[in-house]
Amino acid sequence: MSAPGKILVLITGANSGIGLELTRQLMAKGTYHVFLCSRTPEKGAAALKGLQAANLSGTAEAITLDVTDDATINAAFQSIQQSHGRLDILVNNAAVAIVPGENSVRERMQKAFDTNATGPAVITQTFGPLLHKSQTTPRIINVSSGIGSIQRRFNKESPFYRYYDLEYRASKCALSMVTANQYAQYADSELGAKVFAYDPGFTVSNLGPQNNKSSGARDVSESVRPLVDVLEGKRDGENGKFLHNTGVYEW
Incomplete structure (x- = not known):
């Protein structure tokens, strides 16, 4: 699928939650073409079908990409390189939360790091050559979490102070x-790319059983709107920072 004149955005973990809503909001603008990445073809196709049914003015295509599987990463790169030859924005959104008590501490740590840290590193390194071909200012946004801040970990007033999820943190x-x-x-x-870590806040999603409205999680559309501002350059003055919807976190 060609997308002449459009801004090309790759979003990992885009078949649900924040990734899916970000895809929807970008497609609603009409100026973007989104590579909707998911771990399986079935999940990607289902998500894309739902978006297309909404008759949004933008475009998207489903890409099979598992951030822990180099074969799918390389295949996705080859596909986008051959069909489009460039990439303008990369959103490393795919993440996993580990269920406490499952397997050993070592296994839980390895699983969390593979998806949440190693994955974005590998994805960005792989797609770097396409970012170099961008026709605009390329952007890299790593979707993170404020509970990963070392400084905030010592804040006993934080509602998440007693949240002991070592692997995710x-x-x-x-x-x-x-x-x-x-x-x-x-x-x-x-x-001259723009690079950010971005915390969308506590959001309704399938990341974990606590991510629901009864626990105080925000609606996903509300969480994603400020993220769109980052993609559109409205926070370029904070390049290289750990952003949240209204400010900047300490690392």
Whole structure:
């Protein structure tokens, strides 16, 4: 599918939750073509069908991409390189929360890091050559979480202070260093990309059983609107920062 003149956006984990809503809001604008990435063809096709039924003015195509599977990552790269030859915006959104008590601590840590930190590192490195071909200012947005902030971890007033999910916290903290390194590689260089970590806030999603309205989670459409502002350059003055909807977190 060709998309002449459109801004090309790749979103991992885009078949549900924040990724799906971000795809929907971008398609509603009409100026974007979204690569809707999901782990299986079935999930991607179902998500795309739902979006197309809404008659949005933008376009999208489903791409099979599992951030923990190099074969699918490389196949997705080859497909987009051959059909479009460039990429303008990369949103590393796919994430996993680990159920406490499942398997060993080592296994839980490995699973969390593989998706939440290693995945974005591999995806960005793989698709970097296409970002270099961008026809606009390329952007890399790593969807993170404020509970990955080391400084905020010591805040006893935080409602999440007693939230002990080591695997999720540590993997999102690692994503901060991934982001900082990407800033040095892609932003503070001749490419001049914009690189951010972004926390959409506590949002209704399938990330975990606690991500529901009764627990205080925000509606996904509300959480995604400020993220669209980041994609559209409205927060470029905070390049290289750990953003949330109204400000900046300490790392």
